[in-house]
Amino acid sequence: MSGQSPQDAWPLWEVFVRGRRGLSHTHAGSLHAPDAQMALRNARDLYTRRAEGVSIWVVPSTAITASSPDEKDPFFEPAADKPYRHPTFYEIPEGVKHL
Numbered sequence: 385m386s387g388q389s390p391q392d393a394w395p396l397w398e399v400f401v402r403g404r405r406g407l408s409h410t411h412a413g414s415l416h417a418p419d420a421q422m423a424l425r426n427a428r429d430l431y432t433r434r435a436e437g438v439s440i441w442v443v444p445s446t447a448i449t450a451s452s453p454d455e456k457d458p459f460f461e462p463a464a465d466k467p468y469r470h471p472t473f474y475e476i477p478e479g480v481k482h483l
Contacts, residue, residue, distance in 0.1 A: 395444055397423040401431050402439040409441050417442075 394416040400409035412431040417423035423442040432440065451459050 394418050395446070397427070397442045398445050398448060399423075399427040399431055400441040400443070401427075401437040403436055404438055409439065414445065 395418075396414055397417055397420075398414055399412045401412040402409045412427070415423065415426050415430060417426050420442060424440060427440050427442055428437075431437065
């Protein structure tokens with residue numbers, strides 16, 4: 385580890401927090417930690433200081449695969465030609481309520 389601090393050698397973790405009112409976890413940020421347990425503790429201290437969360441996920445950044453914003457149009461294009469997958473394609477019968 386010549387020239388590197390211990391933090392630079394630790395893996396990067398992505399932190400997702402589910403708030404009290406939310407139903408899904410949202411990305412809160414990133415942090416470095418030596419293992420998952422320390423990442424959870426650090427995420428709790430860093431991202432839920434005011435008791436904003438009820439659940440935390442930590443995921444190694446290397447485990448996440450994402451689409452590229454530069455390829456947005458070609459990547460999502462195949463879904464655009466399937467309008468039947470959207471609820472606006474169907475007509476709602478008169479007797480159906482709460483839709």
